[in-house]
Amino acid sequence: MSDKKLRAAFAIAGAFAAACSLAETAQAAKSEEKCFGVSLKGKNDCAAGPGTSCAGTSKTDYQGGAWKYVPKGTCTSIVTPKGKGSLEPIAD
Amino acid sequence: MTASVDFDQGAFVRALLDPELPTPNGLEARRGLQPERRFAVYRNNVCVGLVDALAERFPVCRQLVGDEFFRAMARCYVRDLLPRTPMLFDYGNDFADFVSSFEPAREVPYLADVAQLEYAVGQSYHAENAAPLSMDALRALPFDRLAGATAELHPSTHVVASQYPIVSIWRRHMSDDDAAQLELDHGEEALVVRPHLTINVTALPVGGSAFVRALERGEAFGQAVDAASGLTPEFDLTACLQALFLAEAFLAVNVSH
Amino acid sequence: METRSTPERRSEYPASSLPARAGAGFKSAHFADIEAAAPGVGFFEIHAENYMGAGGPPHAQLMRLRRDFPLSIHGVGLSIGGAEPLDREHLRRVKSLVDRYAPAAFSEHLAWSTQGGRFLNDLLPLPYNSTTLAHVVAHVDEIQETLGRPILLENPAAYLRFQSSDYSEIDFLLEIARRTDCRLLLDVTNAYVSATNLDFSAEDYIDAFPMSYVEEIHLAGYAEDADEIGDLLLIDAHCAPVQQGVWRLYDRALTRRGPVATLIEWDNDIPPWPLLLEQATHAEQFLKSRRRAAVDDAGSEALHDGVG
Numbered sequence: 001m002s003d004k005k006l007r008a009a010f011a012i013a014g015a016f017a018a019a020c021s022l023a024e025t026a027q028a029a030k031s032e033e034k035c036f037g038v039s040l041k042g043k044n045d046c047a048a049g050p051g052t053s054c055a056g057t058s059k060t061d062y063q064g065g066a067w068k069y070v071p072k073g074t075c076t077s078i079v080t081p082k083g084k085g086s087l088e089p090i091a092d
Numbered sequence: 093m094t095a096s097v098d099f100d101q102g103a104f105v106r107a108l109l110d111p112e113l114p115t116p117n118g119l120e121a122r123r124g125l126q127p128e129r130r131f132a133v134y135r136n137n138v139c140v141g142l143v144d145a146l147a148e149r150f151p152v153c154r155q156l157v158g159d160e161f162f163r164a165m166a167r168c169y170v171r172d173l174l175p176r177t178p179m180l181f182d183y184g185n186d187f188a189d190f191v192s193s194f195e196p197a198r199e200v201p202y203l204a205d206v207a208q209l210e211y212a213v214g215q216s217y218h219a220e221n222a223a224p225l226s227m228d229a230l231r232a233l234p235f236d237r238l239a240g241a242t243a244e245l246h247p248s249t250h251v252v253a254s255q256y257p258i259v260s261i262w263r264r265h266m267s268d269d270d271a272a273q274l275e276l277d278h279g280e281e282a283l284v285v286r287p288h289l290t291i292n293v294t295a296l297p298v299g300g301s302a303f304v305r306a307l308e309r310g311e312a313f314g315q316a317v318d319a320a321s322g323l324t325p326e327f328d329l330t331a332c333l334q335a336l337f338l339a340e341a342f343l344a345v346n347v348s349h
Numbered sequence: 350m351e352t353r354s355t356p357e358r359r360s361e362y363p364a365s366s367l368p369a370r371a372g373a374g375f376k377s378a379h380f381a382d383i384e385a386a387a388p389g390v391g392f393f394e395i396h397a398e399n400y401m402g403a404g405g406p407p408h409a410q411l412m413r414l415r416r417d418f419p420l421s422i423h424g425v426g427l428s429i430g431g432a433e434p435l436d437r438e439h440l441r442r443v444k445s446l447v448d449r450y451a452p453a454a455f456s457e458h459l460a461w462s463t464q465g466g467r468f469l470n471d472l473l474p475l476p477y478n479s480t481t482l483a484h485v486v487a488h489v490d491e492i493q494e495t496l497g498r499p500i501l502l503e504n505p506a507a508y509l510r511f512q513s514s515d516y517s518e519i520d521f522l523l524e525i526a527r528r529t530d531c532r533l534l535l536d537v538t539n540a541y542v543s544a545t546n547l548d549f550s551a552e553d554y555i556d557a558f559p560m561s562y563v564e565e566i567h568l569a570g571y572a573e574d575a576d577e578i579g580d581l582l583l584i585d586a587h588c589a590p591v592q593q594g595v596w597r598l599y600d601r602a603l604t605r606r607g608p609v610a611t612l613i614e615w616d617n618d619i620p621p622w623p624l625l626l627e628q629a630t631h632a633e634q635f636l637k638s639r640r641r642a643a644v645d646d647a648g649s650e651a652l653h654d655g656v657g
Contacts, residue, residue, distance in 0.1 A: 048377060048407065051396060052396045053396075053470070053616045053617070054396070054425045054458065054472055054614070055569070055587035055614070055617055056585050056586055057617060058572035058574055058588070
């Protein structure tokens with residue numbers, strides 16, 4: 001085995017041993033990293049995604065028409081490249 | 093009476109999807125009424141049903157651009173790309189690609205990557221069940237022989253790398269936690285795994301997604317480390333393994349003899 | 350009470366072993382409530398297509414449900430009314446689900462939803478004539494042969510009709526059932542919605558429906574909309590409690606059919622579990638009084654026999 005390979009094998013062995021210890025400690029501490037599941041706040045169903053339907057809908061929304069929409073995010077704490085807050089385009 | 097001819101379902105579908113087209117011939121409403129209003133019910137069912145399906149699959153994207161914008165964008169997608177199977181939970185596999193080339197969404201540059209993460213979360217949810225390696229099993233591996241070993245990852249494992257902090261964005265919207273400012277000045281590499289019944293979404297250290305992809309291609313740990321550190325010299329193997337262990341992403345490690 | 354004659358014949362093996370009780374459409378949002386309370390519903394029904402993933406919570410929930418309740422699987426994607434051949438790959442998926450869970454019944458719709466390899470996610474209408482009849486019969490035959498069991502076919506909700514229809518919907522359904530030996534799922538809400546939208550008598554429809562083929566009934570709440578002249582247009586939206594007119598029609602159907610498995614469907618604006626359970630309990634009351642009436646009939650017949 002070459003010197004380089006030997007060093008790599010050694011590094012990997014060390015990383016595995018260290019990661020095992022760190023993971024065990026984190027598991028014991030029930031770190032949030034361990035299990036930030038989408039079950040938090042009862043939103044597990046979101047991950048299921050859409051289901052089928054054998055029903056119709058009374059919500060009317062099929063007309064095309066010219067594009068007239070701007071993104072209006074509900075989350076205003078993201079700092080966008082155009083500055084923080086609303087995602088609406090900034091008027092010139 | 094004329095002999096019955098095959099009903100042209102292709103024409104029916106074209107008219108369903110394009111409200112500019114006239115209502116197909118041969119349809120009747122109740123006496124005295126035109127069929128247009130009735131045909132519109134089916135047009136509406138198809139469009140709203142599929143737009144609703146996308147809204148359910150991509151709830152964070154919807155929040156990021158608002159309901160009105162999202163639905164208008166989803167209508168464009170629906171007209172271009174109908175589902176290929178009746179399994180709606182699979183719908184939207186190329187929605188992220190669509191979003192990334194969708195001009196009006198340009199000013200939300202992280203939207204496509206968040207869509208990709210949301211799709212991965214859905215795939216993970218429905219993926220095959222399998223028992224991941226326990227910490228004890230990992231601990232028992234012959235560490236000094238792992239450079240040449242390959243790994244099998246849990247079938248629910250997905251990685252999504254972005255130049256935006258997509259994991260932080262996603263978490264914030266899934267947990268209604270809107271407290272702190274979120275800077276867009278760094279990227280994140282998402283790891284999605286569902287080892288049991290709950291999905292874990294975590295950020296891997298930089299280079300982690302290249303590492304995981306190399307393992308998925310069947311490369312040995314040594315090669316996977318080279319792949320990751322070739323792309324990002326600061327790749328931290330220990331931190332990356334720790335994240336993968338905590339997420340229970342390993343199904344098996346095959347040490348060659 | 351006069352017992353109506355049932356001229357239609359059917360084979361002696363039922364397609365459904367669902368109990369003649371009220372059931373509910375299963376939604377995963379209700380799983381925790383159901384698990385906590387073990388409610389007294391007769392069965393649960395699921396949409397096949399939502400359980401075609403490889404694993405995860407959907408199958409974990411379904412296995413749990415299947416352990417404690419009779420199960421009905423309702424397909425929405427086979428596109429039986431389509432002119433194109435069935436999607437064999439999808440039929441295989443249905444088969445593996447049916448094989449895995451061995452449900453008490455499998456049902457589908459007299460409608461189409463796939464064209465040119467694209468799924469429209471709506472139950473679309475077809476004309477009722479000899480050409481479409483041949484397609485539907487061939488499709489039902491193929492499905493039943495693949496699944497190794499009779500299926501239940503459901504009458505659709507209609508918003509328009511075709512000039513090229515030569516059969517009434519009931520004659521069309523009856524002909525399919527006769528030729529394929531499939532059974533029927535009578536959706537009473539669909540009958541009510543179609544009758545309102547197309548101006549026929551819902552009572553006549555129920556009175557003419559081939560009840561001896563019916564092995565399940567569906568009930569749901571519709572939504573009200575308006576025609577271009579302001580007349581009522583009903584949408585089969587499964588978004589509300591079952592309306593009074595539908596309950597009356599249901600009772601009329603039960604009078605002819607006798608007690609039969611009855612499902613409450615609620616797919617949009619899904620309510621809290623107690624509200625859905627309340628609807629099922631209401632249906633159960635209709636079934637109970639029908640059962641009592643049947644016992645009374647049998648009793649009076651026995652009395653007559655004794656006298657005679």
